[in-house]
Amino acid sequence: MKRKKTPLNRKRVLTDPAFEMTRQNSAEFSRAGRAARLLHKTLAPGLHNTAHQYISGRLTKTMFKVLQGDLVNNRGERRVPQGMLSTLKGFNFNRDTSLQNVLKAPYSVIFDLENMQATISFPSFIPKAMIDTASGANAFRLTAMAVSLDLEKGAFPVEPVRTDIFDLALQHYENLQLHMQVIEHQPDNSVVVALGIEFFIGIQGIYDPVNKKHNPLAIAYVF
Template sequence: MKKRTPLNRKRVLTDPVFEMSRQNSAEFSRACRANRLLRRALILGLRNKADRYISGRLTKTMFKILQSDPVSDRGERSVPKGVIGILKDFNFNRDTSLQNVLKAPYSIIINNEASRATISFPSIIPQAMIDTASGANAFMLSAMAASVNFEKETFPVEPVQTDILDLDLQRHENLQLQLPVIEHQPDNTVIVALGIEFFLNNRGSIEPVDKKHNALAVVKVF
């Protein structure tokens, strides 16, 4: 009969046999913190757009970023030292991706001197450039530019949105979202998220549709 080896917390924390487990645990915890920080930064945009599995999906993405850290040893890797650009195109609603719903061309410019990011839509033709599978007849664009410091866990952000716009209108011209980049520092990462939300406008009575049709995604990482 084999002698049973007691497994206790002290052994897990000190025994060299568990070194890799300790490293994995430490890095996973950092990925979880980065996930929570970004969700807190974008909370106002997530309320009507995120799916129920967002936490797990975002942690997985943050862990990929952490693993891309080229300078730190295993167990010491961190999100800020990784390739944070991996976040680009991350969709917060797994049921509806922004790329599939909103096909209108747009540009994103950041002005460091003015501490502002600008998302510009030269022209939106709703019937051709917006997926209307939701059955809605109105939509609203929203965006935010969060200046995130993953080490200090700060993320000042101010959301901006358009008016509720008519999906039946032939064309919307020169739409711009001017996003303030608040308290930006050299060590911070500016994460720009763009979203679309759908509504039913019944003779002036505005009702939201099921949030599974809405979308929010990271569209730029500076």
């Protein structure tokens, strides 16, 4: 059988007015993809013990929603930094375990612009009552990151801040805080704060990590 020739080719897609919407969608999706890769790479130091396979498509889809919230630029020219960045809040890097389902403790996130510091505060924390995990773990620690970044140009290095390893047995922690220094913040940058939890099995003071599929990390806030 002879293959029929089609009038559709790359040159036509790039120049024909009929494909203007296709070109616009392609350009914006490309911008969303670059922003997703940048954020993923920036937060990678805190993801070593968190399962984050197949994240590219999910994060790009979320970034595209952010971009669609840009009310400054016209369709085809919309950009992630001008979009609805709050859409990122709650995004889970682990697709199988969400932070919201595991960590029930109430907390607040603040950004001190004068001192360039982000803080996550837990006013009252009872692990046995406020953590729900199927990992079989008997210990945990919290991980947090705060980074100043331009979702088109780049970001500055980020170092995760971690608590000590705590026993999951019934204990009461008051005013538990994680303080993160925000490096080289620029006025037009966004500050992204991420929070995660890692689980361990501890025997006689020796702690082994559980399977990373049980460890969630999510975007806690965007300033």
